[in-house]
Amino acid sequence: MIGRLRTVGAILRHFASRQRWFLLPLLFVLLLAGILLVATGGLSYVAPFVYSIF
Amino acid sequence: MSVVLGLSGEYHDAAAALVVDGKIVVAIQEERLSRIKNDPSLPIDAARACLKFANIAAGDVDRVVFYENPVAKLERVLTSTLRVFPRALAQWPRAVGAQLGSKVWVVDRIAEQLGVARSKVTWTEHHKAHAAAAFYCSPYPSAAVLTVDGVGEETSTALWHGTDAALAALGSIDFPHSLGLLYAALTAYLGFEVNEGEYKVMGLAAYGQPCMRESFAEIVQLHGDGTFELALPYFAHHADTELGFGPALERLLGPRRAPHRPWDLTSDDDGRYADIAATLQQVTEEALLALARAARRTTGERALCLAGGVALNAVANARIAREAGFERVHVHPAAGDAGGALGAAILGALELGDPRPAPLRSAALGLPIDTAAAADLARELGLTIRTSANVADETAELVAGGKIVAFCQGRFEWGPRALGQRSILADPADPESRERLNRAIKRREPFRPFAPAVLREHASTYFDGAPDDMTPFMTTVCPVRDGHDLPAVRHVDGSARVQTVDDASAPELAGVLRALAARTGRPIALNTSFNGAGEPIIASEIDALGFLISHPIDALVIGDLVVTR
Amino acid sequence: MRRALVRVVTPLVWRVPGHGARKLMGFARAEQGSRIDLLHAAQRTPSLARRALYLRHAVDETRHAGMFWRRANELRPGFSPPVADTERLFERLGETRFLAFVHRGEQRGRQQFELYAKHFAARGDSRTEALFQAILVDEERHERYTRELLVELAGSEAAARTELRRVALWQAWRMWRRAGRTLANGLFVLAMTALYLVCGPIAAIGSRLRRPKQLAKRWKELPEADERVPERGARLGEEAGLP
Numbered sequence: 001m002i003g004r005l006r007t008v009g010a011i012l013r014h015f016a017s018r019q020r021w022f023l024l025p026l027l028f029v030l031l032l033a034g035i036l037l038v039a040t041g042g043l044s045y046v047a048p049f050v051y052s053i054f
Numbered sequence: 055m056s057v058v059l060g061l062s063g064e065y066h067d068a069a070a071a072l073v074v075d076g077k078i079v080v081a082i083q084e085e086r087l088s089r090i091k092n093d094p095s096l097p098i099d100a101a102r103a104c105l106k107f108a109n110i111a112a113g114d115v116d117r118v119v120f121y122e123n124p125v126a127k128l129e130r131v132l133t134s135t136l137r138v139f140p141r142a143l144a145q146w147p148r149a150v151g152a153q154l155g156s157k158v159w160v161v162d163r164i165a166e167q168l169g170v171a172r173s174k175v176t177w178t179e180h181h182k183a184h185a186a187a188a189f190y191c192s193p194y195p196s197a198a199v200l201t202v203d204g205v206g207e208e209t210s211t212a213l214w215h216g217t218d219a220a221l222a223a224l225g226s227i228d229f230p231h232s233l234g235l236l237y238a239a240l241t242a243y244l245g246f247e248v249n250e251g252e253y254k255v256m257g258l259a260a261y262g263q264p265c266m267r268e269s270f271a272e273i274v275q276l277h278g279d280g281t282f283e284l285a286l287p288y289f290a291h292h293a294d295t296e297l298g299f300g301p302a303l304e305r306l307l308g309p310r311r312a313p314h315r316p317w318d319l320t321s322d323d324d325g326r327y328a329d330i331a332a333t334l335q336q337v338t339e340e341a342l343l344a345l346a347r348a349a350r351r352t353t354g355e356r357a358l359c360l361a362g363g364v365a366l367n368a369v370a371n372a373r374i375a376r377e378a379g380f381e382r383v384h385v386h387p388a389a390g391d392a393g394g395a396l397g398a399a400i401l402g403a404l405e406l407g408d409p410r411p412a413p414l415r416s417a418a419l420g421l422p423i424d425t426a427a428a429a430d431l432a433r434e435l436g437l438t439i440r441t442s443a444n445v446a447d448e449t450a451e452l453v454a455g456g457k458i459v460a461f462c463q464g465r466f467e468w469g470p471r472a473l474g475q476r477s478i479l480a481d482p483a484d485p486e487s488r489e490r491l492n493r494a495i496k497r498r499e500p501f502r503p504f505a506p507a508v509l510r511e512h513a514s515t516y517f518d519g520a521p522d523d524m525t526p527f528m529t530t531v532c533p534v535r536d537g538h539d540l541p542a543v544r545h546v547d548g549s550a551r552v553q554t555v556d557d558a559s560a561p562e563l564a565g566v567l568r569a570l571a572a573r574t575g576r577p578i579a580l581n582t583s584f585n586g587a588g589e590p591i592i593a594s595e596i597d598a599l600g601f602l603i604s605h606p607i608d609a610l611v612i613g614d615l616v617v618t619r
Numbered sequence: 620m621r622r623a624l625v626r627v628v629t630p631l632v633w634r635v636p637g638h639g640a641r642k643l644m645g646f647a648r649a650e651q652g653s654r655i656d657l658l659h660a661a662q663r664t665p666s667l668a669r670r671a672l673y674l675r676h677a678v679d680e681t682r683h684a685g686m687f688w689r690r691a692n693e694l695r696p697g698f699s700p701p702v703a704d705t706e707r708l709f710e711r712l713g714e715t716r717f718l719a720f721v722h723r724g725e726q727r728g729r730q731q732f733e734l735y736a737k738h739f740a741a742r743g744d745s746r747t748e749a750l751f752q753a754i755l756v757d758e759e760r761h762e763r764y765t766r767e768l769l770v771e772l773a774g775s776e777a778a779a780r781t782e783l784r785r786v787a788l789w790q791a792w793r794m795w796r797r798a799g800r801t802l803a804n805g806l807f808v809l810a811m812t813a814l815y816l817v818c819g820p821i822a823a824i825g826s827r828l829r830r831p832k833q834l835a836k837r838w839k840e841l842p843e844a845d846e847r848v849p850e851r852g853a854r855l856g857e858e859a860g861l862p
Contacts, residue, residue: 002172600658
């Protein structure tokens, strides 16, 4: 968890250094959405490897 | 003792490499272990295997270096998708989900899954990792270094000056202008899989004429100084790392080729596609030559190192060696993203104060074969095995007799080429072997050539320009000299992707070639990679025996065992 | 109950044009996924006898994947070779439960393919019938040996049945999770699309106005470099963004 904050710091520093200020609000929203997605397992790999009936 | 682990992955060609006290100990591509071709997933298995091989615990690792900057990549993906608003709408959710849900956290995931402290895990820059692999593994104390690929964080092409243990960045060309993405787009256009089909396009090119230069001039413009520009409307300008092509390209060049349609190079249709491949190859060669000449002008160096996915184009490398004005050229054996893992590890080691590693003499950096386990499994599978008193001699006898032999020795290779550690060997003069190999064993398109392995000391007798600094790793092509009949390994344009073999690079294969020379007068064998269609090169004895029971090869030589069905 | 469902659905499902080919490709991918899991099992099992069995099974799955793929391409050309990933089932489930999983998969496959073979025989499609008949021979063998191994590893017939039940529950739970994930994914795509449409224009304009100076570095440091070149590259990128 602490490690993730380190990465968030790196993200903010990078975007600041490239003067992409206007992207920061968007980034914040995306980060939230990304976290939610991972929390609901939306991104984990799910094998569709069954002999489907339909 | 300083222990540095380098990792690449997330997009394609995941790999792990271990450097201890400045020495390259082991390097493994994840696909070899997971048996999934071009496996992009984080190479935790490969990393663990590296540590196990070196008998080092995860806690004793000083530094783990990831081969690219995930934050810079995120920025490029976001800005390039937004910049083409609203065209990238369909890609946006997937790109964002991948980046912010997973890829940007790669360093944290590495730390968690490997059991290494987060503070020990860092990243380097994508093209710098390529450059480090190219230069520091080369035999040159100083050299110009050119890294050319699809795209790293933002850069697609970069020029460096390597001196001793330092790499200075001199200039770069950025996304979306990229030779790698140009080649990939045309690869997709020709109906092949991107990141696998480029090699096939290179082989196809020899069957066509580069007569479509005018059309290509619309797609890509080469400036004399090495820089170039893609005409972006022809390409699908998405945020993904793969640059596809748009309908404008089909309007210019004609309809794309349907994938997996059987090839008939005598037909007009496929002839046209071959011409497109030939033109693409010529344009790429010229672009690379211009880059190489710029490198020569700027650095004044006599040696050149190449890396990045485009450096896998052996035909272009041969032209660079001949025409760019350098005396010596070296290409890293794992020129693609896997090489970045090794480059990252070396950069980490240099930062910790270690010396530069010794020049790479052999690509056998993987895990060794367990001959005893192989014997046990072979017996359990009901196969016939016998221990050979002279494996080199027996293998040569089989090959000279027209048999197809799978040859499995020592530690598996680093990079996409089989160099005698995991090879299938056959008689280079026998067209029937080639046909049988292509059709029944490797199941490839008929225009794909096979490559020869030759003893280094005799290479110049058979091939023009051999040996050089590229031939031990099969990263260049050489014309077959007149008077030598080698139909199974000679491509339609008279060239061959030669591997020169000596005791330093592949001792077991060198032994076989010497025995072959005693029998046939020629120390040459057809050397193709030991793997089936669509699977990664064989790594362990389990994979090797699985191959034997499912493919019509004549024998498997593994260690000092000869196994047959 | 599943068999009844399959019997009802089968004639309809295969009749939809193009869907049959896609189903066959789905089966090819299932075989390929199974292959990868069995190869991992062969690598990781401590027993030599089981290693050989898993390896032979993996080789069969490879052959099946190829057979399904080729037939799919005959019906509708253009499918790439089946690519599979892995869920690392051997590591996640342990060898005994993994065997139970594989056994159930082979059993269901066998039941389904029996029905399909009959269906295609009745329809007169002898090629597809032959495909399923050939694969059935192997599936029956796989079903048998996995059951035997499961009883051996679990210790008894009763214990084997328990493992099979547990794995069935786990699969049901997985299907539930999968549905949830699909929903989450769908919502995410919707939300991101809305976000792109809303934020896109603003970000695009801002992006164009403020290009970091670094991007203009290109070949500037090199001798004989054309000073105009980096600018030209930058402008092209902007032009491509115009709707």
